[in-house]
Amino acid sequence: MLARVANNLFWMGRYIERSEHVARYLCVNYFSSLDAPNELSQSRQFVLKSMLFMVGDPHNDESDLKESDVLFNIGLNADKPYSIINCVKLARENANSARDLISTELYEAINKFYHYVLNYSADFFVAKGLYEFTTHVMEFTAVLKAKITSTLLYDDAYSIIRLGISMDRATQVIRIINSKYNDIQLIEAKKEKSTLPSSSLEWCTLLRCIESYDMMKRYDKDAPKSINTLDFLILNPKCPKSVINSLAKIVDHIQVLSNDRKPAKDSTIFLVNKIYNDYKYKYIEEIEIDFKIFIEKILTDLVTISKKMEKEFFYI
Amino acid sequence: MEKNLPIFSSYTFDDKLLDEVFDKNKNVKEIYQTLFDIYNKHSISDFEALNEYAKTSFFNQGITFQVYGNNETKEKIFPFDLFPRIIDKKEWDHIESGVLQRSKALNLFLRDLYHDQNIIKDGIIPKELIESSENYLKQMKGFDPPGGVYNHISGTDLIKHSDGKYYVLEDNIRTPSGVSYVICNRTALKRALFGVFDKYKIHTVTDYSQNLLEIMETVKPNGVDKPTCVVLTPGIFNSAYYEHSYLAKGMGVELVEGRDLFVKNSFVYMKTINGPKKVDVIYKRIDDAFIDPETFNPESVLGVPGLFSAYKEGNVCLVNAPGTGVADDKAIYAYMPKIIKYYLDEKPILNNVHTYHCSIPEDLKYVLKNIPKLVVKPVDEAGGYGISIGSKLSKKEIEEVKETIRKSPRKYIAQPIMSLSVHSTYIEDKKSFEPRHVDLRTFTLLGKDKNYVLKSGLTRVALKKGNLIVNSSQGGGSKDTWVLKN
Numbered sequence: 116m117l118a119r120v121a122n123n124l125f126w127m128g129r130y131i132e133r134s135e136h137v138a139r140y141l142c143v144n145y146f147s148s149l150d151a152p153n154e155l156s157q158s159r160q161f162v163l164k165s166m167l168f169m170v171g172d173p174h175n176d177e178s179d180l181k182e183s184d185v186l187f188n189i190g191l192n193a194d195k196p197y198s199i200i201n202c203v204k205l206a207r208e209n210a211n212s213a214r215d216l217i218s219t220e221l222y223e224a225i226n227k228f229y230h231y232v233l234n235y236s237a238d239f240f241v242a243k244g245l246y247e248f249t250t251h252v253m254e255f256t257a258v259l260k261a262k263i264t265s266t267l268l269y270d271d272a273y274s275i276i277r278l279g280i281s282m283d284r285a286t287q288v289i290r291i292i293n294s295k296y297n298d299i300q301l302i303e304a305k306k307e308k309s310t311l312p313s314s315s316l317e318w319c320t321l322l323r324c325i326e327s328y329d330m331m332k333r334y335d336k337d338a339p340k341s342i343n344t345l346d347f348l349i350l351n352p353k354c355p356k357s358v359i360n361s362l363a364k365i366v367d368h369i370q371v372l373s374n375d376r377k378p379a380k381d382s383t384i385f386l387v388n389k390i391y392n393d394y395k396y397k398y399i400e401e402i403e404i405d406f407k408i409f410i411e412k413i414l415t416d417l418v419t420i421s422k423k424m425e426k427e428f429f430y431i
Numbered sequence: 432m433e434k435n436l437p438i439f440s441s442y443t444f445d446d447k448l449l450d451e452v453f454d455k456n457k458n459v460k461e462i463y464q465t466l467f468d469i470y471n472k473h474s475i476s477d478f479e480a481l482n483e484y485a486k487t488s489f490f491n492q493g494i495t496f497q498v499y500g501n502n503e504t505k506e507k508i509f510p511f512d513l514f515p516r517i518i519d520k521k522e523w524d525h526i527e528s529g530v531l532q533r534s535k536a537l538n539l540f541l542r543d544l545y546h547d548q549n550i551i552k553d554g555i556i557p558k559e560l561i562e563s564s565e566n567y568l569k570q571m572k573g574f575d576p577p578g579g580v581y582n583h584i585s586g587t588d589l590i591k592h593s594d595g596k597y598y599v600l601e602d603n604i605r606t607p608s609g610v611s612y613v614i615c616n617r618t619a620l621k622r623a624l625f626g627v628f629d630k631y632k633i634h635t636v637t638d639y640s641q642n643l644l645e646i647m648e649t650v651k652p653n654g655v656d657k658p659t660c661v662v663l664t665p666g667i668f669n670s671a672y673y674e675h676s677y678l679a680k681g682m683g684v685e686l687v688e689g690r691d692l693f694v695k696n697s698f699v700y701m702k703t704i705n706g707p708k709k710v711d712v713i714y715k716r717i718d719d720a721f722i723d724p725e726t727f728n729p730e731s732v733l734g735v736p737g738l739f740s741a742y743k744e745g746n747v748c749l750v751n752a753p754g755t756g757v758a759d760d761k762a763i764y765a766y767m768p769k770i771i772k773y774y775l776d777e778k779p780i781l782n783n784v785h786t787y788h789c790s791i792p793e794d795l796k797y798v799l800k801n802i803p804k805l806v807v808k809p810v811d812e813a814g815g816y817g818i819s820i821g822s823k824l825s826k827k828e829i830e831e832v833k834e835t836i837r838k839s840p841r842k843y844i845a846q847p848i849m850s851l852s853v854h855s856t857y858i859e860d861k862k863s864f865e866p867r868h869v870d871l872r873t874f875t876l877l878g879k880d881k882n883y884v885l886k887s888g889l890t891r892v893a894l895k896k897g898n899l900i901v902n903s904s905q906g907g908g909s910k911d912t913w914v915l916k917n
Binding site: 116117118119120121208211212214215216219222223226227230271275372374428429430 | 662685705
C-alpha cells in the first residue's frame with residue numbers, strides 16, 4: 116500500500132472516531148445538566164466551558180459564553196478545526212484520497228454522512244437540533260465502523276484504519292476523562308464552601324460520555340466515584356472503550372504492518388509494545404496520586420507513537 | 432402544468448432535426464416503442480421523484496466534479512438523464528469497426544511521425560503541419576514504446592447528422608475521459624428503473640476496467656513477467672479524480688500521485704508502507720507537459736523527475752505514450768481519410784466532417800467569407816472551449832472571430848455546422864421531456880496483439896435548448912447508452 120494513502124486511511128479512521136466522541140460529549144453533557152442536582156453542574160456556563168475544554172479551546176476568562184456560538188463552533192463551524200463538521204469533512208477528504216482502496220459501501224456511507232452534516236441547518240442545530248444532530252452523527256459513525264469491519268479486506272489497509280480509530284479513541288477518552296475530571300475538581304472545590312451534593316453525578320456523566328455507564332453498572336454495583344470509574348475507563352480490559360483496550364488494539368494492528376519477528380529498538384512496534392506493557396501493569400492508586408501528570412504523560416505517549424508511525428510508514 | 436399528466440404530454444417536434452426517438456410523423460420509432468410505453472406510464476410527479484432519486488444516488492456515490500468559483504469550490508453532479516439512448520446491432524457494428532479502424536491508423540501514423548515520416552515524404556501530410564504542432568515531442572523521435580503502441584486508449588466523438596449517418600467530430604488520444612460515467616450511468620439507471628432492463632437485451636459495460644488492465648499488461652516492459660500497473664492522477668482536486676479512482680479500483684491497482692513515485696537507476700518505484708516497489712506500466716492522467724519536470728515543464732509538481740528517461744530506457748511503459756497529441760490535433764483530423772488509406776489501404780468506415788484548414792490560403796479565404804455557416808474550432812483545445820458557432824454570433828463577434836483567425840491561422844479549423852441529432856431528454860425546469868442535441872464518445876483500447884471497444888459510449892446531451900455544445904464544462908449532461916445484442 117502507498118505510504119501516502121496509508122496516512123490518509125489512518126486519518127480517516129481518526130476523524131471518524133473523533134466526530135463520534137465530540138458529538139457524544141456535547142449531547143450527554145448538555146442533556147444531563149438540565150436536571151443536574153447542584154447549581155454548578157446545572158449552570159449552562161459551566162457546561163459550555165466544559166465542552167470547550169474538551170475540544171481543546173478552553174474559555175479561561177470570566178466573560179459569559181453565548182450558548183448558540185459555542186454549539187455552532189463545536190458542531191457546524193467549518194472554520195474551527197475541532198468542529199464535528201470539520202472532522203467529517205476531513206474524514207471524507209482522506210477517504211477520497213484512498214477511494215480506490217476502500218469498498219464502495221464504505222465510501223458511500225462516508226459520503227452520505229458528509230452530505231448529512233454539510234446540509235444540516237446551523238440555525239436549527241443551535242435552537243432545536245442538538246439531540247437529533249449529535250445522535251445522527253453517532254449513528255453514522257457506528258454504520259461506518261460496521262462497514263469497515265464487514266466490507267474491507269483484513270489486510271494492511273484495514274489495520275491502518277483500525278490503528279487510526281484506536282489511537283483517536285484512546286486520545287479522546289483521555290481528553291474526556293480529563294475534561295470531566297476538571298469539572299469535578301471545580302465542583303469539589305465549591306463543595307468545601309457550601310453543601311453541594313456529591314459529585315457522583317459527574318462520574319456518571321463521564322461514563323455516559325464514553326458510552327460505558329451501563330456496563331460499569333454491571334461490572335461494579337457501587338456508585339461511580341473517582342477510583343472505580345477511572346480504573347474502569349483506563350485500566351480495565353473488559354471495558355471496550357478503556358484506554359488499555361485501545362492500546363492493546365494498537366499493538367495488534369501494528370503487528371500486521373511489521374514483518375520483523377524481532378523488531379528493532381527504534382521501530383514503532385517496539386515502542387508501542389513498550390508503552391502498552393507499561394500501562395498494562397499500572398494500578399489505579401498509583402495513577403490517582405497525580406492524575407494531571409498521568410494525563411499529560413499518556414497524551415505525550417500517544418503523540419510519540421503517532422509521530423513514530425508517520426516516520427516509519429507514511430514517510431512524513 | 433398538471434402533475435398527473437403523462438411525462439411526454441408536452442413533447443415538441445422540430446422537422447428540421449433528426450429525432451432519434453420519434454419519426455417524421457411524430458410516431459415513436461420501433462426500437463424505442465417498449466421503452467417509451469414504460470416511461471410514458473409515469474406521471475410528471477412520479478418522474479420528478481425518480482429523477483431526484485437518481486441525483487441523490489450520484490451524490491451519495493460521490494460521482495461529482497468540482498466547480499471552482501471565486502470564493503468557494505462547489506461539488507456538482509454531472510447531470511444524468513434517465514431516458515437511455517439505444518443503438519441497434521447493425522449500427523453499432525458499423526461504429527465499432529469504424530472507431531477501431533481509426534485507432535489503428537492513428538497508431539501507425541504516430542509511429543511513422545516519430546520515425547521515418549514516410550507520410551510526409553510521400554506528400555500526403557504537409558511537413559509544416561507537423562513541425563508547427565506544439566504537441567509534436569521531439570524527445571519521442573526514434574523511440575519505440577513497449578509493444579509498439581502509442582494510443583492505447585482512444586475516445587472518438589461522433590454525431591448522427593440529419594442524413595442519418597454517423598460522422599466523427601474528433602479523435603481524442605491524449606487522455607480521453609468520461610468512461611466512468613458510462614458505467615455509473617448504467618448503475619444509476621438500474622437503481623432507478625430496473626424494470627426496463629427486462630425488455631431489452633443489451634451489452635454490459637462492466638468489463639471495461641478488466642480489459643484496460645489486460646491491455647496495460649500487454650505493453651509491459653521487456654523482461655517483466657507480471658507487471659505492476661498503476662494509475663497516475665494529478666490528485667483529488669482534479670475534476671476527473673472520480674474517474675481516476677474508479678479505474679484504479681476497477682483494475683485493483685494503486686492510484687498514485689507524482690509524489691508517490693521516484694526514479695532510481697532509471698527504474699520507477701512507488702513509496703509503499705513496506706518500502707519501494709517497482710512500477711512497470713503507468714496509465715497517466717496527467718498532461719505530457721507535466722509528467723517529468725526534468726524533461727518537460729520544469730515547474731511541474733505533479734510529475735516525477737526522471738520518469739521520461741526511465742521510459743526511454745524501456746523500463747516503464749506510459750499509457751498513452753507522450754506525444755500522441757500531435758495526431759489528435761484538429762488540423763490533422765482533416766487528413767484522417769488519407770491517413771487511413773495510406774496505412775491500412777482501406778476506405779474510411781466512418782465519415783469525416785469536411786474541414787477547412789485556416790493555414791491553407793484558399794480555405795482561409797472561404798472561412799473568412801462564410802463564418803455564419805461554419806463552426807470555428809481551435810486545433811488544440813478540449814472540453815468545448817474556444818469554439819465559435821457562426822450562426823449564433825453577432826456581427827461584432829464575427830469580426831472578432833475573423834481577427835483572431837487572421838492572427839494565427841494555424842491554430843484554427845472550420846467545419847460546416849452539423850445538425851446533431853436530438854434525443855428525448857427530461858428537462859427539470861420544464862418538468863417535461865424535450866428534444867435535445869446529443870453526441871457519442873466511444874472508447875477503444877489498443878494493446879500488443881489485443882484490442883477492445885466498449886460496447887456502449889458516453890452519450891452527452893446539451894441541456895440548453897438549441898445548444899450544440901455537449902461538453903460537461905459547458906452545461907452538458909449524459910445518458911446511459913444501450914447497445915443491443917441482436
